Amino acid sequence: MKFTYRLEGLHCGNCGGKIEREISKIKEVESVSVIFMSQRLIINADEAHIDKIEDEARKIIKKIASDAVMSGR
Amino acid sequence: MNRRSVEVLISFLLFVPGTLLHYTGHPSLSLAILLAAYAAAGYTVAVAAARSLRYGMILDENFLTIIASAGAFLIGAGVEGVAVMLFFSVGVLFEQAAVQKSRQSISELVEMQPVSVRVIRDDREYEIPPEDVVVGDYYSVLPGERIPIDGTVVSGTSSLDMKALTGESLPKDAGTGDSVLSGSINLSGSLTLKADKVYSDSTVARVLELVEESGAKKSESEKFITMFARYYTPAVVIAAISVALIPVLAFGLPADVWVYRALVMLVISCPCALVISVPLTFFCGVGRASRSGILINGGAVMDRLAFADTVIMDKTGTVTMGTFNLTGIYPNGVSEEELVRYAAMSEYKSDHPISRAIIDYYGDAVDASLIGESRNIPGKGIITEVDGKTIHTGNAGLMKEIGIESVTAEGDVTNIHVAIDGVYAGRITISDTPKFDSAVAIEELEMMGVNEIVMLTGDTAASAERIAEIVGVEKFHSELLPEDKLRKLEDYLDGSRKTLLYVGDGINDAPSIARADVGIAMGGIGSDSAVEAADVVIMNDSLCKIPEAIQISRDTRKIAYQNIVFSLSVKFLALGLAVLGLAGMWFAIFADVGVSAIAILNGIRAYGFNKEFSCSAPNPVCQ
Numbered sequence: 001m002k003f004t005y006r007l008e009g010l011h012c013g014n015c016g017g018k019i020e021r022e023i024s025k026i027k028e029v030e031s032v033s034v035i036f037m038s039q040r041l042i043i044n045a046d047e048a049h050i051d052k053i054e055d056e057a058r059k060i061i062k063k064i065a066s067d068a069v070m071s072g073r
Numbered sequence: 074m075n076r077r078s079v080e081v082l083i084s085f086l087l088f089v090p091g092t093l094l095h096y097t098g099h100p101s102l103s104l105a106i107l108l109a110a111y112a113a114a115g116y117t118v119a120v121a122a123a124r125s126l127r128y129g130m131i132l133d134e135n136f137l138t139i140i141a142s143a144g145a146f147l148i149g150a151g152v153e154g155v156a157v158m159l160f161f162s163v164g165v166l167f168e169q170a171a172v173q174k175s176r177q178s179i180s181e182l183v184e185m186q187p188v189s190v191r192v193i194r195d196d197r198e199y200e201i202p203p204e205d206v207v208v209g210d211y212y213s214v215l216p217g218e219r220i221p222i223d224g225t226v227v228s229g230t231s232s233l234d235m236k237a238l239t240g241e242s243l244p245k246d247a248g249t250g251d252s253v254l255s256g257s258i259n260l261s262g263s264l265t266l267k268a269d270k271v272y273s274d275s276t277v278a279r280v281l282e283l284v285e286e287s288g289a290k291k292s293e294s295e296k297f298i299t300m301f302a303r304y305y306t307p308a309v310v311i312a313a314i315s316v317a318l319i320p321v322l323a324f325g326l327p328a329d330v331w332v333y334r335a336l337v338m339l340v341i342s343c344p345c346a347l348v349i350s351v352p353l354t355f356f357c358g359v360g361r362a363s364r365s366g367i368l369i370n371g372g373a374v375m376d377r378l379a380f381a382d383t384v385i386m387d388k389t390g391t392v393t394m395g396t397f398n399l400t401g402i403y404p405n406g407v408s409e410e411e412l413v414r415y416a417a418m419s420e421y422k423s424d425h426p427i428s429r430a431i432i433d434y435y436g437d438a439v440d441a442s443l444i445g446e447s448r449n450i451p452g453k454g455i456i457t458e459v460d461g462k463t464i465h466t467g468n469a470g471l472m473k474e475i476g477i478e479s480v481t482a483e484g485d486v487t488n489i490h491v492a493i494d495g496v497y498a499g500r501i502t503i504s505d506t507p508k509f510d511s512a513v514a515i516e517e518l519e520m521m522g523v524n525e526i527v528m529l530t531g532d533t534a535a536s537a538e539r540i541a542e543i544v545g546v547e548k549f550h551s552e553l554l555p556e557d558k559l560r561k562l563e564d565y566l567d568g569s570r571k572t573l574l575y576v577g578d579g580i581n582d583a584p585s586i587a588r589a590d591v592g593i594a595m596g597g598i599g600s601d602s603a604v605e606a607a608d609v610v611i612m613n614d615s616l617c618k619i620p621e622a623i624q625i626s627r628d629t630r631k632i633a634y635q636n637i638v639f640s641l642s643v644k645f646l647a648l649g650l651a652v653l654g655l656a657g658m659w660f661a662i663f664a665d666v667g668v669s670a671i672a673i674l675n676g677i678r679a680y681g682f683n684k685e686f687s688c689s690a691p692n693p694v695c696q
Contacts, residue, residue: 004286011169012134013348017299035288036349037176037356042289063128066121 003050005041006072007034007061015065022060026053041070077117081162084114088159092152107151114155114162115142132306134343141339145658148329148336153658157340164666168349171673175357175680185237185256185277187221193265203272210268220255223275224266231262238276239613240366256280279604280612283368287359288352290371294633298351302344309648313338316652330654337651340661341644346669350636354676358629361681366612367622374608375626377591383570384523384619385562387577387585388530388537391595392544392616393505395578397430400486401502412499416491419457419464422447427487428455430503454489465492472497486536504536511544514616521620527565529558559584566590576619579607593619621686629679636672643668 010016016036023032023041028049033042045053054070061068074082087110094103118135125133138161145154189200193211203221206212211227214220220233232244235257244260247253252269256277272278291299317335320326355372362369369375389395404412417435420428421444432439445458453474454467465471472480472490477497482488486504490497515526528549530537537551550561562585565573575582575589578596586592587606594607596614604610611618647664650656656664 011165011172012345013352014134014302014344017302017348021303033289033291035286036352037172037288038285039176040285040288042286064130066124 001045001047001050003043003045004072005043005070007039007041008069008071010034010036010039010065010068012065015068018064019061019068022064023053023057026056028053077162078166080113080117081159081166084110084155084159084162087113088155091155095152104151107155108146111142111146111155111158115139115158118158118162132310134306134345137306137310137339137342141336144332144336144339148332150333150658156662157658160662160666161340164345164669167666167670168345168673171677172349172353175353175360175677185219186281187219187255187272187277190221206268206272208268208271212266212268214259214264214266216259216261216263218259219277220253220257220259220266221275221277222266222268222272223252223255223270224268225252226250227265227267229262229264231264232260234258234260238280238366240364241613280363280368283370283604283610284359284363287369287371288356290373291352292355292372292376292630292633294376294630294637295351295355295372298344298347298637302348305344306342309338309342312648312652313342334651334654337656337658337661338648340658341647341651341664343665346640346665346672347637349669350640350672350676351633353673354633354636354679355629357677357679357681358625358632361629361679361684362622362625365618365621365625365686367618367625368610368612369622369626370608370610372629374591375629377572378574378609378623378626379630380572381521381523381574381591381623383525383527383565383573384518385527385529385565385573385575385585385589386616387558387582388528388532388540388549389505390578391576392511392528392546393507393540394614395505397426397487397503397505399430399434399501400504401483402499403481403501404499405497407493407498412491412501415459415462415464415493415498416466416489416501418444418459419447419455419466419491422457423449423455427489427503431489431501462494465495466490486539505532505540507540507544508614508616510615510617514620515545517617517620518623521623523623525565525570529553529561531555531558555581558582559588562588574619576616579604593622617687624686625681628681628684632675632679636675639675640668640672 013036016034020032020034023029023043028045030044043053043057058070061070087106091103091106091110094106119139122133122135122139125136138158142154142157145157187203190203190206191198191200191213192206193213198213206222212222216231226247226249228249230248232246233253234244235254236242238254238256247264253266255275313335316338317332320331321328355375358375359369386392402409402412413431413435417432418439420431421439421441443460447455447457449455450467450471453471454465457464465475466489468488469480469482469490472492475492475495477492480490480497480500482500483502486502489501489503491500492498518526526546526548528537528541528546530549530551531553532551534551537549541549553561562575572590574591574593575585576593576595577586579586579594583606586594591608592606593609593611594604595611609622643664647656647661651661
């Protein structure tokens, strides 16, 4: 299933790529895409794991781009 | 002005006198002012750098900027040190502003997003969020407002401005019973509508989603840049460390000279310009297309569109209008009027497009009380009792059944024969007409280098040939069943062509749309299956949008390539010159911030501010 989030305050283009790479390493994530221009994070994953993935994604974002806030689903 | 801009401005206002004092021989006063300038711009950067360090990310751009600028201070190049920090900060602010600006430049789309809907429940109006509207809700839209949700007009008449959706500037009338698309603006009258869809399935939500998520399908150049960025910074940092250490330790060369060179390299170590400008370019390109009613699903699609060399299109509804028109009346022993009247009455109970064409042509109200029993003979026609007479309406096969042999017929149109009480009364011809711009669009495609254009249709060879001749398509395949179309398409996907486009209305050809290199669905975002399968959705019915989509893709890619080549050349040149000691801090600042700014400004051009595309082929054939 596809889950779309907003990534507000993502200012650095390079960070988008790093976030994408890190999130893709989470085992349960089938595919992930960070769209820098429209500030979107799209995760494809099984619905059963999405809460866990969300928590880990938040940690990754805080580490790489501390200004960016992940919201909505 | 936000806090960060103020900090940078203060830094700049201190930097100018600090620099002047430095060059007029007041070293200590100059140093004090420069340190203040450094602190003003650098504080925020240092905080960010410290946070990155805590997470163990030493290749963070903030951290590298601190090293480069502080290092410059330490080896006595204070002016350059402040300049690095100051211009780095200006660069970041500029990047943010530019990104913000281009995000806003698709604001025509963002504006379409409704805030609330006035629904009418139990005779009262409530303002509720669009997400809460359910199918079947009644809602009102006043003149000047945007339609928030796809619906059907229940009462009121108005004209609608659909420019934001289709790029079409001519308003469209809407009255009771018409379905209207969300995103269009109600121009003149109050309308009461009934919701056909929930908000998330409505046109406006779909368009927004498509544009906002189009960035997920990244172009080759975007992928290259992401890959490049991954290795560029570490490589430059390692090179800079080597430049600082090896000549000094191994060859005993002067440390200050080589450390300076290494610091210059660090200034150029961020790939920011590229990482931002390339996706920005594609985003603006997608924005340019959507402004024109073309939804392109990402940079990856643009990559393929730009190299289109084969276009396969469905005939009915794509090349032609998909509506049938009565083109000829050939009575036999009765008047023209009588022939049409009997035909219209006998076809009255049928919804077949051909029946509708005859009834529409007849125009007058049909007296339904005169129409008796009506019997449909599949593949042949209709037998109806009208005013006590038996009317046979259909093809030559039906006529043969009642003993009327060898009727005349034209080969390239659909012939409807009529017999009254078994006596041949003549025939009516019906045909589909090409869209007014089909011929021009096809000529334009050929001029753009598409060397094979093929039309597919389920119709007879004769009627396909007629349309092909009018619009200038040389190759067509006719009498195809729906599943044959996909097979035909696959014949063309034999690897001998670069990029194959398939254009269809998306209603019954979703498999072909999905199978082609680029699947294009025409005529709006209405059909779910089409939108899911399509790479490109054309919001209106114009075939001219196909060459336009190709042109936009080519323009966008060209700008992205300019940015890549320009940024990489300047950066590598600056790195090389830095090692040789021929480029100082100032050149490095230009290679970093200046190049960023130029690449971003160039990228914004992809939005095509003044570009209006029109099929420019000479002598448009109007049908």
